[in-house]
Amino acid sequence: TQLLEQSPQFLSIQEGENLTVYCNSSSVFSSLQWYRQEPGEGPVLLVTVVTGGEVKKLKRLTFQFGDARKDSSLHITAAQPGDTGLYLCAGYNAGNNRKLIWGLGTSLAVNP
Amino acid sequence: NAGVTQTPKFQVLKTGQSMTLQCAQDMNHEYMSWYRQDPGMGLRLIHYSVGAGITDQGEVPNGYNVSRSTTEDFPLRLLSAAPSQTSVYFCASRPRSTSYQETQYFGPGTRLLVL
Numbered sequence: 211t212q213l214l215e216q217s218p219q220f221l222s223i224q225e226g227e228n229l230t231v232y233c234n235s236s237s238v239f240s241s242l243q244w245y246r247q248e249p250g251e252g253p254v255l256l257v258t259v260v261t262g263g264e265v266k267k268l269k270r271l272t273f274q275f276g277d278a279r280k281d282s283s284l285h286i287t288a289a290q291p292g293d294t295g296l297y298l299c300a301g302y303n304a305g306n307n308r309k310l311i312w313g314l315g316t317s318l319a320v321n322p
Numbered sequence: 323n324a325g326v327t328q329t330p331k332f333q334v335l336k337t338g339q340s341m342t343l344q345c346a347q348d349m350n351h352e353y354m355s356w357y358r359q360d361p362g363m364g365l366r367l368i369h370y371s372v373g374a375g376i377t378d379q380g381e382v383p384n385g386y387n388v389s390r391s392t393t394e395d396f397p398l399r400l401l402s403a404a405p406s407q408t409s410v411y412f413c414a415s416r417p418r419s420t421s422y423q424e425t426q427y428f429g430p431g432t433r434l435l436v437l
């Protein structure tokens with residue numbers, strides 16, 4: 211059972227375009243994290259959101275945690291080729307912070 | 323700090339061979355995990371450890387063994403390699419806490435091909 215659904219699975223856009231990636235669940239999470247993974251490397255944490263409705267910004271990236279803490283989104287403004295990579299969302303269920311639940315990822319290609 | 327290191331980076335095995343994937347971290351993290359990453363399947367937890375001497379199974383433990391004799395090291399052993407174990411393997415670590423905000427730090431991965 212995949213508890214975290216990410217969409218879209220693949221995204222290919224031109225430099226300068228905006229995009230949004232979604233991470234949805236029917237379960238409530240104590241927190242959601244977004245990681246970016248570049249080819250040949252391990253995932254690297256971008257942000258953690260904890261409070262329902264929380265919005266965090268990281269330069270051109272905006273992360274939002276849903277009010278009910280069941281979903282999250284990542285919005286990239288004016289995408290650049292350096293944003294290319296696999297974006298993974300992951301969350302900790304309430305009462306169990308030993309294991310992260312992972313989404314399958316969104317593979318983003320930003321073409322110059 | 324070197325962070326999380328993994329060796330080897332690449333490995334080719336024949337069916338039935340055994341091998342050990344090494345993982346070490348120098349951040350004094352108590353939690354360590356092994357994942358495999360396959361196309362369309364995402365990251366799947368194989369085994370994890372919450373401290374030296376303590377290990378537990380994840381989603382896909384069959385065919386793999388682990389032990390944790392020190393805080394720093396968490397080796398993953400393939401007992402008798404099968405083609406289904408062809409994958410990219412990642413080791414990760416994080417501090418032990420009751421927080422739901424802890425970052426997982428990943429190694430660079432080991433790419434394994436079983437023929």
